[in-house]
Amino acid sequence: MLFLILAGSSYLVVNTFFAQQQESAPSTAKKSTSKKTSSKPKLETTTVSTSNTQQSSESEPQLDATALTASADQVYYGVHYFNQDKDISSNNSAPTISASVIKVFIMEYAFTQADLTEMLEGKAINDWIISMIQQSDNDAANILITHFGMEQLNESFQTQGYQDTRLERLMLDNEARNQGKENYTSLNDCMFFLKKLYQQQGDYPYSTMLNIMEGQTLRTKIPSKLSEDILVANKTGELDNIENDIGLVLTEKNPFAIVVLSQNYQNVEEIRGAIGDFTLAATKMY
Numbered sequence: 052m053l054f055l056i057l058a059g060s061s062y063l064v065v066n067t068f069f070a071q072q073q074e075s076a077p078s079t080a081k082k083s084t085s086k087k088t089s090s091k092p093k094l095e096t097t098t099v100s101t102s103n104t105q106q107s108s109e110s111e112p113q114l115d116a117t118a119l120t121a122s123a124d125q126v127y128y129g130v131h132y133f134n135q136d137k138d139i140s141s142n143n144s145a146p147t148i149s150a151s152v153i154k155v156f157i158m159e160y161a162f163t164q165a166d167l168t169e170m171l172e173g174k175a176i177n178d179w180i181i182s183m184i185q186q187s188d189n190d191a192a193n194i195l196i197t198h199f200g201m202e203q204l205n206e207s208f209q210t211q212g213y214q215d216t217r218l219e220r221l222m223l224d225n226e227a228r229n230q231g232k233e234n235y236t237s238l239n240d241c242m243f244f245l246k247k248l249y250q251q252q253g254d255y256p257y258s259t260m261l262n263i264m265e266g267q268t269l270r271t272k273i274p275s276k277l278s279e280d281i282l283v284a285n286k287t288g289e290l291d292n293i294e295n296d297i298g299l300v301l302t303e304k305n306p307f308a309i310v311v312l313s314q315n316y317q318n319v320e321e322i323r324g325a326i327g328d329f330t331l332a333a334t335k336m337y
Contacts, residue, residue: 114139114336119329122322123294124315127238130333131308133249137337144238146215147312150288151187152295153234155244156216157195158184158263160207162256164199171198184286185266189222196221213240238310241297245308248284249299264298272296273309275327277334294322302334309333 120126120141127147129140158180161167167177171194179195182188196204201218208216215237220227248264251257264284267274273296274283285298297310309330316322 114329114332116141116329119311119325122316122318122325123313125313127310127312128329129238129242129308129310130336131242131246132337133306133308135305135337139333139336141238144215146217146235146237147314148290148293149216149234149236149312150290150293150295151189151192151222152241152286152288152297152312153216153218153236154183154187154192154288155264155286155297156208156211156213156236156240157192157199157204158260159211159244160199160204161195162260164207171195181263181266184263185268187269187287193221212243216240236312238312241310241312242308245297245299245310249306249308261299267298272311272323272326273298273300273330275323276331277327281334292316294319294326296326300330300334305334305337307333 114130116126116128119128125147127141127143127145129138129144131138161176161180165176167175167180169176171179176195176198179188179191183191183195196218205217213236215235217235219232219234224232248257248261252261261284264286265282267283267285267287269287270283270285272287272294273285274281277283277300282301283298284301285296288295292315293313294316295312297312298308300307300309311326311329313322313326
């Protein structure tokens, strides 16, 4: 009888021990699960950070280019604000038909490589440059291209860092155009030139080049919607399916460079008006 009592007591002790072990096992599992879920707050913090970044970018000033891009099949545009060192761009720079915009690169070559007092057909090179820029005189451009040499000009464009700018024909050479030859530049090349022009405006020759561009007589695009007290130095370019304009808008508080190159526009007045409106809107940023 004593043996049976001792055996029963031992059985109860063993069962109690194993029961305690089984109860402690789920507790350990819960702690392990708790450790895994403790990483979630880190993911939520990252999400919040991303959301804050989006809110910050959305608070940046926005320049609406909808009307501009709707006015032609291909539009390349860019605005650079010098005081803020900020860019607003279509980010689609590519070689595109330059029309008369390429004349600013010819001007830069002349001012950096040529004797401006040299006479060509009864006029100094300097005088041909002024006509080429301010009246977009194609004869003046052709005289200078022929004098300097097309290949020499193209080599200089590459040396200056204008990767997409190239002359393949004289101005208004329709025979060459029918053979597929064109003159090209790009959004990036034009913006590079304008930044250089602005940043070196206090030094010759860029000071003189800027003065010449300020005398531009063709004001149907970039300057068209601006008040007369805003100084603009621009150069237009146009063909039967091209409307381009590039320039510096020298507002007193917030000067900027602007480039608009367009191809295959629907209506000439519409695209010119859109360029003017886009420029006006750009003056109201920042």
